[in-house]
Amino acid sequence: MITINNKELLKKAILSGQLTNENIHEYDYSSITDFSNLFKDCTDLIICPNLDTRNVTNMYGMFSGCKNLFKIPQLNTTNVENMDYMFFGCENLEKITYINTSNTHSMIGTFSNCLKLQNVELLDTSKVLSFESTFANCISLNEVPSINTFNAKVFESMFAGCKNLVKIPNIDLSNAINTKDMFFACSNLKEVPHFILGENVISDRMFKHCTKLDTVKLVDSSELKNIKEKH
Numbered sequence: 001m002i003t004i005n006n007k008e009l010l011k012k013a014i015l016s017g018q019l020t021n022e023n024i025h026e027y028d029y030s031s032i033t034d035f036s037n038l039f040k041d042c043t044d045l046i047i048c049p050n051l052d053t054r055n056v057t058n059m060y061g062m063f064s065g066c067k068n069l070f071k072i073p074q075l076n077t078t079n080v081e082n083m084d085y086m087f088f089g090c091e092n093l094e095k096i097t098y099i100n101t102s103n104t105h106s107m108i109g110t111f112s113n114c115l116k117l118q119n120v121e122l123l124d125t126s127k128v129l130s131f132e133s134t135f136a137n138c139i140s141l142n143e144v145p146s147i148n149t150f151n152a153k154v155f156e157s158m159f160a161g162c163k164n165l166v167k168i169p170n171i172d173l174s175n176a177i178n179t180k181d182m183f184f185a186c187s188n189l190k191e192v193p194h195f196i197l198g199e200n201v202i203s204d205r206m207f208k209h210c211t212k213l214d215t216v217k218l219v220d221s222s223e224l225k226n227i228k229e230k231h
Contacts, residue, residue, distance in 0.1 A: 001026060001027070001028050002026055002027050002028065003027075003028045003029075004027060004028070004029040004032070005029070005031045005032065006032070007032050007034065007035060007038055010029050010032060010038070011038055011039065011042075013027070014039075014048070014049060015042060015044065015045065019049060020049055021049045021050055024049055024050060024051075024052075029052070030052065030054075030055055031055075032055075032056070033055050033056055033057050033058070034056070034057070034058045035053065035056045035058060035059050035062050036058045036059065036060035036061055036062065036082075037060065037061040037062070037064065038059075038062050038063075039062060039063050039064075039066055039069075040061050040062075040063075040064045040065055040066075041064070041065035041066070042065075042066050043065070043066065043067055043068055044068070045063075045066045045068065045069050046068050046069060046070060046071075047069070047070075047071050048063075048069070048071075048072055048073055049073065050073040050074070051073065051075065052076070053075050053076045053077065053080075054076040054078065054079070055079065056076075056077070056079065056080055057079050057080060057081050057082075058080070058081065058082050059077065059080050059082065059083050059086050060082045060083070060084045060085060060086070061084065061085040061086065061088065062086050062087075063086060063087050063088075063090055064085045064086070064087070064088040064089060064090075065088065065089045065090075066089070066090050066093075067089060067090065067091040067092060068091075068092055069090050069092065069093055070092045070093060070094060071093075071095075072093070072096070072097060073097070074097050074098070075097075075099060076100070077099045077100045077101065077104075078100045078102070078103065079103060080100075080101075080103065080104055081103055081104060081105050081106075082104070082105065082106050083099075083101065083104050083106065083107050083110050084106050084107065084108040084109060084110065085108065085109040085110065085112070086110050086111075087110060087111050087114055088109050088110070088111075088112050088113055088114075089112070089113045089114075090113075090114050090117075091113065091114070091115045091116065092115075092116055093114050093116060093117055094116045094117060094118060095117070095118070095119070096111070096117065096120050096121065097121070098121045098122075099121075099123070100124065101123045101124050101125055101128070102124040102126065102127070103127060104125070104127060104128055105127055105128060105129055106128065106129060106130050107125070107128050107130065107131055107134045108130050108131075108132045108133060108134070109132070109133040109134065109136065110134050111134060111135050111138055112133045112134070112135065112136040112137060112138070113136070113137045113138075114138050114141075115137070115138070115139055115140060116140050117138050117140060117141055118140050118141060118142055118143070119141070119142065119143040119144075119145075120135075120141075120143075120144065120145060121145060122145040122146065123145060123147065124148065125147050125148045125149065125152075126148040126150065126151065127151060128148075128149070128151065128152055129151060129152055129153055129154070130152065130153065130154040131147075131149065131152055131154065131155050131158045132154045132155070132156045132157060132158065132178075133156070133157045133158065133160065134158050134159075135158060135159050135162055136157045136158070136159070136160045136161055136162075137160065137161040137162070138159075138161075138162050139161065139162065139163050139164060140164055141159075141162050141164060141165055142164045142165060142166065144159075144165065144168055144169060145169065146169045146170070147169060147171060148172075149171050149172045149173070150172045150174070150175065151175065152172075152175065152176065153175055153176060153177045153178070154176070154177065154178045155171075155173065155176055155178060155179045155182050156178045156179065156180045156181055156182065156202075157180070157181045157182065157184060158182050158183075159182060159183050159186055160181050160182070160183070160184040160185060160186075161184065161185050161186075162183075162186050162189075163185065163186065163187045163188060164188055165186050165188065165189055166188050166189060166190055166191075167189070167190065167191050168183075168189070168191075168192060168193070169193070170193045171193065171195070173195050173196060173197055173201075174196055174197075174198065175198070176197060176198065176201055177198075177200075177201060177202065178201070178202045178203075179197070179201060179202065179203045179206050180202050180203060180204045180205065180206065181204070181205050181206070181208070182203075182206050182207075183206060183207050183210055183213075184205055184206075184207075184208050184209060185208070185209040185210075186207075186209075186210050186213075187209060187210065187211050187212065188212055189210050189212060189213050190212050190213060190214075191213075192207075192213065192216060195216075
């Protein structure tokens with residue numbers, strides 16, 4: 001058994017072709033719990049081997065900037081708390097396999113700028129506090145699963161630039177403090193659910209440049225705000 005206890009050495013072993021799916025059982029890297037920026041800007045990474053990630057708690061920017069990555073393995077993300085920018089800028093990634101987000105607290109920019117991503121499987125986001133730019137500029141995204149947003153407070157630019165998104169599921173904004181630019185430039189969005197906003201929510205340009213959106217059911221504690229400022 002070959003022991004690797006440093007993520008830089010793990011990265012080197014994978015990128016050099018030393019560690020592959022065929023011999024991965026010969027390596028022990030279970031002591032590495034921080035995979036943050038592991039493959040950041042690795043433009044030569046096309047397919048990632050089936051890594052054992054059961055002990056990993058931090059995947060911040062793990063595949064950030066891997067613009068030629070088109071497929072990822074099934075990752076055990078049960079204990080991951082931070083997925084900020086995990087797939088940021090993975091321009092050729094078309095599909096995300098199921099990832100367990102039940103213990104994840106932050107998904108800032110997780111899928112941002114995944115230009116070919118068309119859909120995402122159902123996610124347990126019950127503990128997520130921030131969805132800032134989670135799907136921003138996913139220009140091919142056409143479907144979004146049901147998302148538990150009850151505990152979330154920040155939604156700024158969550159779907160900004162998702163120009164192929166036609167419809168979104170019900171999203172609980174009752175605890176939101178910031179929905180600025182949430183649907184900015186979602187130019188094909190035709191329908192949104194009934195949103196209930198609390199007082200003093202920052203909601204500037206929430207629906208700016210949503211050119212096909214005719215009606216917005218937006219209610220807050222002071223009745224209807226000026227929708228023109230958001231639409």
